[in-house]
Amino acid sequence: MKKRELIFFAALATFLSANAQEKQTWSLEDCINYALEKNIQLQQNKISLQESEVDVKTAKAALFPSLSFNTGHNIVNRPYQENSATVSGTEIISSNNKTTYNGSYSLSAQWTLWNGGQRLNNIKQQKKNQEIAELTVAETENTLKEEITKLFLQILYADESVNINKGTLEVSKATYERAKELFNQGSISKADLAQLEAQVGNDQYQLVTSESSLRNYKLQLKQMLELDGNMEMELELPVLDDEKVMQLLPNQDEVYQTALANRPEIQSSKLSIDNSKLAISAAKSGYYPSISLSASTSSMTNNASQNNWAQQMKYGWNNMIGLTVSVPIFNNRQTKSAVEKAQFQYNSSLLNLQDKQKGLYTEIETLWLDALNAQQQYAAAEVKLKSSQTSFDMVNEQFRLGMKNTVELLTEKNNLLSAQQQRVQAKYMAILNRTLLDFYAGKDIEL
Incomplete structure (x- = not known):
């Protein structure tokens, strides 16, 4: 009897645990933390870091006799x-x-006892490689944070777009029901009624399309988190107000200077230059006895x-x-060729750093301009939305009274929907670019 009770309680605990996991709500922070723990690429980079630590120990051991x-x-x-x-x-x-x-x-x-300093240079190189491996891990973590943030905000945008389409569909249905009354009263034609019925069908299609986009973004987020596609994932979607959208943007040059000092891809490129210098010294050791x-x-x-x-x-x-x-006398130009190739690699690493710095500046400049444009578009969309809402309400009321025709009503309705979509798009573009700018400036990602 006791054995059966133990089996029952164990099964119950397993069911409750699985059920709790299915009902877990995921915030942006939860998604980022989970990805930093489970992402396959990041785990592979951490293994490479461990390998580099072994290489440092091996290089140091070469100083001792065998x-x-x-x-x-x-x-x-x-x-x-x-x-x-x-x-x-x-x-x-x-x-x-x-x-x-x-x-x-x-x-x-x-x-x-001596080989031209080659062993000491090798130790320094392996230490640099270890630091580069650490920075590669940090760079992958930054990439994950940025990509997850982009997807999360796309989900927020898609979710609000779904709500807009739901509201639009409800208005279309209410308008169609009122149109049927007007048709029965002889106030509108059958063609006008059919046009409003078609609008209901179109709004239903737009709703299905927006819901499909929302599901697709959620699937992409699951894939990035290495989650099973069939797993239910409930997201904790914050409500972002206008104050978050219209926050003053940070100084572009200050963001760039901070990013230059802190971004792992820049530091990794600088270490690669140091490594290339050491490679030149190691190659020149072939000239010495x-x-x-x-x-x-x-x-x-x-x-x-x-x-x-x-x-x-x-x-x-x-x-x-x-x-x-x-004592090396003649080795078929092997040492000279090795020195020349090391010099070429050094020159290439200098160009790579310049390319990374330019790419970073371009990225920050693009984010800043996109954030500024999105804020201005949001402010304009707010004004347009208010006027479109007022105009639609007036035309809708006049349509109910039989004073406006179907074409005028649908025109105002489409104008209102366009204004709503423009506003929500500008809203999340501004928040996304502002959030990434703050991240480049060394701040944590927060919504």
Whole structure:
């Protein structure tokens, strides 16, 4: 009985957990935080960062000597020799056996003392690569934040557009119902009634289209968050007032200077220049001599010896230490070509930084101008919307009284719908561009 109760409560907990997840409401902050945790590209970049950390450790380890132990064991068969003589350590061993066994044991060390500073430059390069990998992670995070913000505001725009189309459809239906009364009274023709009925159908189509756009934007957001497309996703859509739309825009040059100092793509390009300088120094190290120190201790054994294994190891023991100096004289232009290619890469990295800086300025300038234009369009759309609403209300009332015809009513209705759409479009364009400007200026994304 207890086992059944445990199974029941476990199943109930699972159901409640799944149900709670399905009913979770997602704010913009929730979406961004989830993407920063689950996005595949970002996770891959973090793995690359971990790899760069290993590369730094490997480069540092190259400063130390290497140590290795080697042993070899051989069985030698001489089928046609009456006897054989071999040298094992310090003794000459003579044997009548056609098959002998010998073993060798050695411990050796190798240490590069100097190679033109190539190892030190490699350490510096790997550290720069690690910093670049960190900046790549930050750049991917910024891209995710920007793209999610754009999608979220597109969803806000689409949602408000749906509400506008719903209101328009309700007005069309009410107008059509009133038109049927006027038609029954003989105040309007059948053609006018049919025209108003067609308008209802058109408004229904516009509503379906706007709802389809809203679903599509939500699907894109799910895909960016790596969520299952079938999962129900309820968004927490904030209400953004006029004050948010018409906020004073930040100074364009101040935003650019802040972005130059903080944006990861700019810092990454600067580090690439530093890396290119180090690459030139590393390539030039090929002109310098290299000095290395080696040492080893070894011994050997043979089963034909009259001495036991310990004695053979003792008498065969020898030590060696050596110093090697390698001076490059002619290497088929490899070093010179490497230096020239490193110089080309340095020049390319300088141009890449200039391109990134120009691209950043263009992006900020475009955002600033788009935000300013959207604010001005919003202010104009507000005035147009008020006049269109007043005009439509008057014509609609006159139509109810039989004083205006169908064409005049539909014209005013379409003017009102156009003004509403222009206003909402300008509203979210202004908010989006202002939000991204603040983000480039180093502020957190907030709606």
